[in-house]
Amino acid sequence: MSPGGSFSVEEPIEFTRKNRSDSYKGRVLSYLSGIDLSCNHLTGEIPQEVKNFQNINFLNLSHNSLTGPIPPAVSELRQIESLDLSCNNLSGAIPPQIVRLTFLSFFSVANNNLSGSTPKMEEQFATFEESSYLGNPFLCGAPLPKNCSTSGPSSSKPKVSSDNGLIDMDVFYVSFVVAYVMVVVTIASVLYINPHWRRVWFYHIEAGITCCYYFLEDYILPKRFHCGCM
Secondary structure (H helix, E strand, O other), X not given: OOOOOOOOOOOOEEEEEOOEEEEEOHHHHHHOOEEEOOOOOOEEEOOHHHHHOOOOOEEEOOOOEEEEOOOHHHHHOOOOOEEEOOOOEEEEOOXXXXXXXXXXXXXXXXXOEEEXXXXXXXXXXXXXXXXXXXXXXXXXXXOOOOOHHHOOOOOOOOEEEEOOEEEEHHHHHHHHHHHHHHHHHHHHHXXXXXXXXXXXXXXXXXXXXHHHHHHHHHHHXXXXXXXXXX
């Protein structure tokens, strides 16, 4: 460092980006711009004013205690190549506008409390792997194995429990009606084809009607007449 407090281009300067540290010196330093505040025990939320750093190439806020959501203003960092927000306490959804960062080659929000869907797998975000999102139990969508369609709110259709999970009541009702019709059709077909079984069927129906008649005559009707006389 020079006596005036500025860096000399001939002095090596260490930049930590893309999850690795490299030393740079010479004229290349005039093309590098970034902010590394990792491992500083920072607290609070990421300010919206972060959008004012539109010319930085990397931003590393990892391994702090930052809370709150990822501000949509991050999507204004159009020149950024490395964005590391891992190992904090960030919550809420990842802003979908973040896919606008088309120069991004490293991205990590691992080990936070984020929820909702991962950014669309398009542009640069199609190149990021599962490791970029690990450690967020409520996060879903590619490239994570957790599918958002199975983690959303339950359907409004009534369901009943079974040993194997849940049964859709619409499917249950349709299956019941189909089974009932099949049983009726099967019995009718057997009675139509086999005269012996047809006679037995009608015999039992007649016997049942007779039993019901005598039951009513012996036990129900006398009591009604008796009560009426009282």
